[in-house]
Amino acid sequence: NLKHIGLDLETALRLDIDVKQEDLIHYIANGDAQDLSVCDYGRVHSAITRLLRPVRQRLTFDGERLHELDIANSQPLFLCLFILNTIGAGSAGPAGFGTIQAEGPDFMKPSITKLEENKCSVFQTTGSVFGSSLAPGCSYLLHEHHFERISDASTCTNKDLQSEVFLPEDFIRFWRHCGAGDLYPTLMTLMGWTGDTETFKDEQFWTMLYGPVNTDLRLTQVLRSEFPSVWAFIVSHKKRHGYKQLSREMQKRESRLMIESVCGRLMTEYPVCPVITIHDSILTTLPWIET
Numbered sequence: 001n002l003k004h005i006g007l008d009l010e011t012a013l014r015l016d017i018d019v020k021q022e023d024l025i026h027y028i029a030n031g032d033a034q035d036l037s038v039c040d041y042g043r044v045h046s047a048i049t050r051l052l053r054p055v056r057q058r059l060t061f062d063g064e065r066l067h068e069l070d071i072a073n074s075q076p077l078f079l080c081l082f083i084l085n086t087i088g089a090g091s092a093g094p095a096g097f098g099t100i101q102a103e104g105p106d107f108m109k110p111s112i113t114k115l116e117e118n119k120c121s122v123f124q125t126t127g128s129v130f131g132s133s134l135a136p137g138c139s140y141l142l143h144e145h146h147f148e149r150i151s152d153a154s155t156c157t158n159k160d161l162q163s164e165v166f167l168p169e170d171f172i173r174f175w176r177h178c179g180a181g182d183l184y185p186t187l188m189t190l191m192g193w194t195g196d197t198e199t200f201k202d203e204q205f206w207t208m209l210y211g212p213v214n215t216d217l218r219l220t221q222v223l224r225s226e227f228p229s230v231w232a233f234i235v236s237h238k239k240r241h242g243y244k245q246l247s248r249e250m251q252k253r254e255s256r257l258m259i260e261s262v263c264g265r266l267m268t269e270y271p272v273c274p275v276i277t278i279h280d281s282i283l284t285t286l287p288w289i290e291t
Contacts, residue, residue: 002033002034002035002036002046002048002276003031003034004061004062004274005028005031005033005048005059005060005061005276006029006031006059006060006061006062006063007025007028007029007055007058007059007060008029008058008060009025009026009029011058012025012028012029012055012058013025015052015054015055015058016052016055020052021050021051021052021055024047024050024051025051025055027047028047028048028051028059033046033047033048035047039251041248041251041252041255042251042252042254042255042256042259042260043251043254043255043279044255044259044277044279048276048278048283049277049278049279053068056068056278056283059276059283061274061276061283061284061285062274064285064286065285065286066274066276066283066284066285067283067284067285067286067289068278068281068282068283069281069282069283069284069289070278070280070281070282071280071281072181072182073177073178073181073182073183073184074254074280075205075209075250075254075280076174076177076178076183077178077179078250078253078254078257079209079230079234079250080171080174080175080178081253082246082249082250082253083171083230083233085253086233086237168228168229170226170227170228170229170230171227171229171230173226173227174227174230184197184200184201184205185197187200187204187205187219187222188200190222190226191204191218191219191222193218204217204218204219205219207219208220208223208234209234209246209247209250210243210244210246210247211243212238212243213234213235213238213239213243234246254279254280258277258279258280258281258282259277262282263275263277263282266291270288270291273288273291274288
């Protein structure tokens with residue numbers, strides 16, 4: 001698809017206010033940006049992914065303007081998926097996530113078992129979970145990015161016992177905000193943040209999620225009080241695996257969803273649809289936006 005990419009050179013250079021991407025802009029405008037690479041975590045990198053967002057909005061595909069579609073608060077959403085996958089795999093987590101531990105409050109019991117044969121985790125609900133998305137008293141398989149309702153959990157595996165799952169109330173609220181796409185505004189309100197969203201993400205959220213554990217951040221105080229199990233998971237994972245590993249896990253889930261699931265399905269069902277990936281978003285032309 002990259003060979004079809006065009007860029008209005010004059011407009012792009014004008015949008016590069018700090019003159020940081022002049023060479024890159026010329027490179028793309030000249031039609032030379034056709035190479036891409038895939039990192040160890042599944043992310044696709046190209047000259048396009050390095051462009052500043054205002055410049056990227058001037059890209060065209062065979063002369064037709066490209067539009068960017070992204071996932072609202074995608075990184076917190078991938079964090080939720082990672083937490084569910086981790087507890088589903090039976091990994092020891094903080095404060096009762098996945099296994100019952102002596103330390104911390106008992107948020108979840110008993111542990112969730114991992115289904116070895118199909119690499120899914122089974123959830124059996126005893127009450128309302130995730131609002132109306134999961135019905136109480138039913139069994140579900142947790143795949144990489146979705147739940148599948150099943151009629152008989154006993155047929156899923158020959159050896160693993162099924163367990164009941166109790167998810168922390170604050171985790172459910174965090175998940176719901178992610179699903180509604182309003183987690184960032186919610187956190188900003190709880191903090192009394194008066195700046196813009198991008199500054200909040202740069203100065204608070206990314207520092208909290210991907211940097212070393214920092215208890216002095218204003219956001220940290222909000223998470224500890226409003227979403228304690230989520231914060232406990234983040235701290236525990238960083239202490240066990242180092243703070244850099246969490247971002248790698250997020251990138252793995254991002255690439256699986258965007259490259260394998262979204263782009264994979266588009267290639268199969270709509271092979272002529274123009275798609276350029278920008279990590280957690282895609283570029284396409286106007287006629288294909290609804291698709």
